[in-house]
Amino acid sequence: MSGQLVEPRAASAERVRRTGPRLLVSRVGTFCLVELQKLRHDRTELLTRAIQPILWLVIFGTTFSRIRAIPTGDVPYLDFLAPGVIAQSALFIAIFYGIQIIWERDAGVLTKLLVTPTPRSALVAGKAFAAGVRSVAQAAIVVVVAALMGVGMTWNPVRLLGVVVVVMLGAAFFSCLSLSIAGVALKRDRLMGIGQAITMPLFFASNALYPIELMPDWLKVVSHVNPLTYEVSALRGLLLGTPTSYWLDFGVLLGSAVAGIACAAALIGRLAR
Amino acid sequence: MTVVPALDIRGLAYSFGRHRAVDDLTLAVEPGECFGLLGPNGAGKTTTIRLLNTLLPLQDGAVEVFGHSVRTDAMHVRRLIGYVPQQLSIEGALTGRENVEWFARLFDVPRRERAARVDEVLDMVDLRPDQHRLASTYSGGMVRRLELAQALVNQPALLVLDEPTVGLDPVARDSVWQRVDQMQRDHGMTVVLTTHYMEEADALCDRVALMHHGALRALGAPDDLKAAAGEGATLEDVFRHHTGDTLESEQKGGLRSVRTARRTARRLG
Numbered sequence: 001m002s003g004q005l006v007e008p009r010a011a012s013a014e015r016v017r018r019t020g021p022r023l024l025v026s027r028v029g030t031f032c033l034v035e036l037q038k039l040r041h042d043r044t045e046l047l048t049r050a051i052q053p054i055l056w057l058v059i060f061g062t063t064f065s066r067i068r069a070i071p072t073g074d075v076p077y078l079d080f081l082a083p084g085v086i087a088q089s090a091l092f093i094a095i096f097y098g099i100q101i102i103w104e105r106d107a108g109v110l111t112k113l114l115v116t117p118t119p120r121s122a123l124v125a126g127k128a129f130a131a132g133v134r135s136v137a138q139a140a141i142v143v144v145v146a147a148l149m150g151v152g153m154t155w156n157p158v159r160l161l162g163v164v165v166v167v168m169l170g171a172a173f174f175s176c177l178s179l180s181i182a183g184v185a186l187k188r189d190r191l192m193g194i195g196q197a198i199t200m201p202l203f204f205a206s207n208a209l210y211p212i213e214l215m216p217d218w219l220k221v222v223s224h225v226n227p228l229t230y231e232v233s234a235l236r237g238l239l240l241g242t243p244t245s246y247w248l249d250f251g252v253l254l255g256s257a258v259a260g261i262a263c264a265a266a267l268i269g270r271l272a273r
Numbered sequence: 274m275t276v277v278p279a280l281d282i283r284g285l286a287y288s289f290g291r292h293r294a295v296d297d298l299t300l301a302v303e304p305g306e307c308f309g310l311l312g313p314n315g316a317g318k319t320t321t322i323r324l325l326n327t328l329l330p331l332q333d334g335a336v337e338v339f340g341h342s343v344r345t346d347a348m349h350v351r352r353l354i355g356y357v358p359q360q361l362s363i364e365g366a367l368t369g370r371e372n373v374e375w376f377a378r379l380f381d382v383p384r385r386e387r388a389a390r391v392d393e394v395l396d397m398v399d400l401r402p403d404q405h406r407l408a409s410t411y412s413g414g415m416v417r418r419l420e421l422a423q424a425l426v427n428q429p430a431l432l433v434l435d436e437p438t439v440g441l442d443p444v445a446r447d448s449v450w451q452r453v454d455q456m457q458r459d460h461g462m463t464v465v466l467t468t469h470y471m472e473e474a475d476a477l478c479d480r481v482a483l484m485h486h487g488a489l490r491a492l493g494a495p496d497d498l499k500a501a502a503g504e505g506a507t508l509e510d511v512f513r514h515h516t517g518d519t520l521e522s523e524q525k526g527g528l529r530s531v532r533t534a535r536r537t538a539r540r541l542g
Contacts, residue, residue: 017352018381030378038366041407108362112423115326116379117351272328 024122031126035133050141053089057082057146070210075240082146082153083235084208086163087170087228089142090135091202094171095195097131098178102188105271114272121265124179128261131175132168139167143239153239162238169253170231174202176260183267208232227256277340279304279431279463280325285334287320294320296487298334302480304430305461307453309468309478311508313516317487318467319359322435325465326356338431352380355429359436361416363423365409369400372408373422380427394422398452414445421452432456434466438473446470450477471508481508483515490515 018026039046057078064070065077072080104110113123143163147153154160178195185191203209205219206228212220223229234249236242280302287295295317302308310318323329325336327347336343338350363372373391382390395401398418403411408419417437424432434453438446454477457464468474474481475495483491483498491498495508502511 023381026381027379030375033378034364034367034371034375037368037371038364041366041368108358108360109364111328111358111360112356112362112376113379114328115351115354115356116376117348117381118379119348 023117023119024125027118027122027126028129031123031130032133035130039134039137046137046141049089049093049138050145052092053085053138053142054145056085056088057142057149061085061149070214072211075242076152078146078149079151079153079240080211080236081209082142082151083239084206084232085146086139086142086167086235087206087232088203088208089138090167090171090231091174091228092199093135093138094131094174095178095199095202096192097127097134097171097175098180098182099188099191099195101127101179101268101271102182102186102191106188110271114269119265120268121261124176124265124268125172125261127179128172128175128257128264129168132171135171136164136167139163154241159238163235166231166234166238166249166253169250169257170227172257173227173253173260176257176264179264180260180267183264183270186271202226202228206232227252276304278302278337279306279339280308280465281335281337281340282321282325283335285321285324285331285336287317287324287329287332294487295324298484298487298489300482300489300492302463302465304339304463306479307457307464307466307477309466309474309481310484311468311471311474311481311512312484312490315486316484316516318484319435320487321484322433322465322467326354326433327351352427353430355424355427355432357417357420357424357432357434357437359439361413361420361440363408363411363416363419365407367408368405369408369411369415369419370395370404372419373426376423377426382426390426390428394425397425397456398422399448412445414441414448417441417445417449418452421449425456430463432462432464434464436467436469439469446473453477471512475508483512485516 061078061081064081068077070077070080101110104113114120118126143153178191181194182191185194205222206226207223208228212223212229215223230249230252233244234246234253237244237246237249278301280300282301283299285295285298286293298317298321310321312318320329324331325338325343327343327350331344338353341349341353343350364375367375370391373394374387377387377391392401395404398421400415400418400422403415408416411419421437432453437453438449441449450473453464453466456462457477466478478495480492480494481498482489491511493501498511499506499508502514
């Protein structure tokens with residue numbers, strides 16, 4: 001054993017003291033890396049979680065394409081649906097991500113994370129983008145399945161990078177929503193119930209399955225304040241080339257991610273008490 | 274020149290609702306000391322530790338770690354502390370090594386030193402041969418040693434151990450204490466620990482503080498406390514003398530520790 005391990009231990013030793021944005025970036029990177037390591041050790045979860053979106057595409061998508069019940073203009077219904085299903089699978093992962101933090105709280109890991117030099121906002125941002133990493137992995141599977149089913153998507157790398165950013169931001173917001181609820185609900189089963197209760201309304205009150213123009217007026221209002229709508233619009237624009245306002249979509253996604261991180265950071269301390 | 278204490282607690286008080294968990298606690302720990310915080314369940318030991326490691330917000334009083342206020346300079350304090358909580362807590366979905374690397378990153382251990390540092394602490398706790406196994410396959414004793422490695426990878430100036438051996442079999446317990454003792458002797462690291470095992474506190478600690486109902490009841494070197502309690506007295510006698518009947522208090526903490534143990538079993542099992 002070397003004698004130097006605990007040697008430079010004068011109280012104010014020259015420790016690396018990252019602050020501000022550098023610390024934030026470093027922590028987000030760390031949590032994303034840990035998420036990738038976890039994914040590597042357990043790939044079955046990626047596959048089991050892929051079943052549901054595949055069912056949406058294969059059963060719902062093909063059936064509704066055939067009966068032509070939903071007018072989607074020049075775009076075939078299956079193509080129209082694919083970005084919606086990508087957004088949905090990312091949404092489901094993110095919404096239940098808050099459960100993981102309650103798990104970590106129960107297991108004592110959260111306690112240890114909170115005493116590292118990691119401000120709560122950085123911890124939450126780290127968790128949020130770690131949810132994004134998992135969502136992107138999931139989205140990749142859905143993209144491949146959709147491509148195999150003949151959905152005409154772009155393979156332009158810049159656009160695909162845009163897809164990654166959109167999925168990350170969307171997952172960041174919804175995981176923070178879930179972390180905030182975790183900070184209020186404090187119990188895993190309660191959070192499960194709330195998660196179940198809000199995912200489907202978020203999904204249905206968006207443009208994932210049908211164009212907004214078909215909705216009754218009250219639902220149009222809801223879908224316009226639902227970040228999932230902007231996520232789907234951006235994904236459709238990037239993957240299919242349908243017209244959308246990227247400024248608005250990215251603006252809403254970025255703004256809601258930042259607001260979500262701030263909100264979750266304020267509530268997360270409640271889990272440590 | 275006066276030495277800045279490793280830990281300086283002055284007039285510390287904390288209440289959960291109407292329950293006063295810590296009541297006007299004042300004590301100082303010198304650099305290089307191994308300091309034991311003793312007391313029955315519910316005495317306020319864990320609350321004290323959660324206050325000094327910035328987990329709980331300070332209500333009344335002041336706590337300084339190497340001169341840095343927990344209240345105003347929490348980030349700096351966190352950089353100085355290595356903490357092993359009462360509950361066995363590691364990420365079972367990662368390997369042992371990944372668990373340590375994770376904390377090395379969270380403590381900003383420079384990249385070029387990281388691998389060597391992780392090797393070093395894993396060697397120290399004898400987990401190098403098992404470093405690539407998922408931590409969920411580790412035994413309780415191995416988990417504790419892994420947690421020690423996580424806490425040490427930052428080369429903490431103050432190592433805080435909250436009941437590090439509770440729930441471990443005697444062999445695992447010995448191996449944890451052996452390492453704490455060695456670390457402390459070899460590197461002069463300051464250690465603050467809580468334990469229920471009086472003979473261990475006696476053997477390991479330079480000084481101990483006895484807490485009961487949130488307040489400090491006795492403070493001193495184990496030998497001095499024993500001498501003051503009468504000839505042939507053990508630390509356990511001192512403990513009994515200051516805390517009276519411990520049965521009632523044991524019941525108090527009983528349910529919570531059972532719950533913790535169950536949670537741990539569920540998580541790791």
